[in-house]
Amino acid sequence: MTKILFICHGNICRSPMAEFLFKALLKSAGLADSCFVESAAVSSEEVGNPIYPPARQCLSRHNVWYDPDKRARQLVRADYDRFDRLICMDASNLRLIRRIIPDDPDGKIQLMMSYAGVARDVADPWYTGDFEKTFQDLQLACRALAGKISATGIIPLR
Numbered sequence: 001m002t003k004i005l006f007i008c009h010g011n012i013c014r015s016p017m018a019e020f021l022f023k024a025l026l027k028s029a030g031l032a033d034s035c036f037v038e039s040a041a042v043s044s045e046e047v048g049n050p051i052y053p054p055a056r057q058c059l060s061r062h063n064v065w066y067d068p069d070k071r072a073r074q075l076v077r078a079d080y081d082r083f084d085r086l087i088c089m090d091a092s093n094l095r096l097i098r099r100i101i102p103d104d105p106d107g108k109i110q111l112m113m114s115y116a117g118v119a120r121d122v123a124d125p126w127y128t129g130d131f132e133k134t135f136q137d138l139q140l141a142c143r144a145l146a147g148k149i150s151a152t153g154i155i156p157l158r
Contacts, residue, residue, distance in 0.1 A: 001033070001034060001035060001036055002034065002035045002036075002084045002085065002149070003035070003036040003037075003082060003083040003084045003085070004022070004035055004036070004037050004038075004083060004084065004085045004087060004145075005037075005038050005039065005040055005075075005079055005082075005083040005085065005086050005087070006018040006019050006022070006037070006038070006039040006040075006087050006089070006112070007039065007040050007041070007042060007075060007086055007087065007088045007089065007093055007097065008039070008041060008042075008088070008089040008090075008093055008122075008124075009041060009042055009043055009045075009089075009092070009093060009096075009124075009126070010041050010043055010045050010046035010049075010072060010126070011039055011040055011041035011046060011047075011072035011073060011074075012041075012046045012049055012050070012051055012052040012055065012072050013051075013052050013054075013055045013124070013125050013126055013131075013134070014055075014089040014122055014124065014125070014134055014138070015039035015040065015041070015089060016039050016051045016055065016066065016070055016072075017051075017055050017058065017059060017131075017134065017135065017138055018039065018087070018089070018112065018122075018138045018141075018142060019037050019038060019039040019070075020059055020064055020065065020066040020067070021059070021062075021064050021135070021138050021139060021142050022035075022037055022142045022145065022146065023037050023065075024064045024065060025142055025143060025146045026146060026149075029146060031146070031149055034149055035149070038083075040072075040073050040074060040075040040079065041072055041073065041074050041075065042074070042075055042088075042093050042096035042097050042099075042100065043074065043096070044074045046072040047071075047072050047073060047074050048071050048072060049071065049072045050068070050069075050070065050071060050072075051066060051070055052126075054125065054129075054131050055125070055131060055134075056068075057131070058131035058132060058134070058135050059135075062135060075097065075100050075101070076100065077100055077101055079101070080101045080104075080108065083108065084108060085108055085110065086101070086108050086109045086110070087110055087111070087112050087115075087145075088109065088110070088111055088112065089111075089112050089121065089122040089124070090111070090121035090122060090124065091111070091121060092121075094109065094111060097109060112137075112138070112141045113137065113140075113141050115141045115142075115144040115145040115148070116140045116141045116143075116144045117144070118140075118141075122134060122137045122138060122141070123137050
């Protein structure tokens with residue numbers, strides 16, 4: 001079983017959207033038991049807060065179930081050992097994660113859009129207000145990531 005942690009700045013928009021979208025894609029493909037999926041933040045600003053209402057509304061518009069009890073949490077050093085993939089939404093997240101997890105000897109820390117073969121960040125709706133664009137970015141990358149799951153449920157590192 002592959003353990004995946006999606007990471008964004010506050011864990012109230014992009015990373016929980018990725019978490020629940022990816023879980024929905026796995027479920028629809030009959031692969032729900034192949035991955036353990038969570039999300040976290042690189043900052044402590046939103047810890048304890050629920051998914052941002054416009055993010056919830058966007059997931060609902062696309063019929064993606066989310067846990068209404070989901071609360072933001074901050075990434076901790078132990079997550080590196082607990083998860084096989086730590087997937088960041090943007091380059092800023094990648095820089096900030098180094099304060100918590102300074103080294104990545106196993107190459108577990110990656111950028112979300114790299115799974116879709118795109119060299120850019122996931123659109124940040126906190127600043128743009130465009131949750132639909134974020135959803136489309138996440139859908140593209142999550143589908144590509146789900147496609148990498150083999151029959152054994154393991155996603156190869158490279």
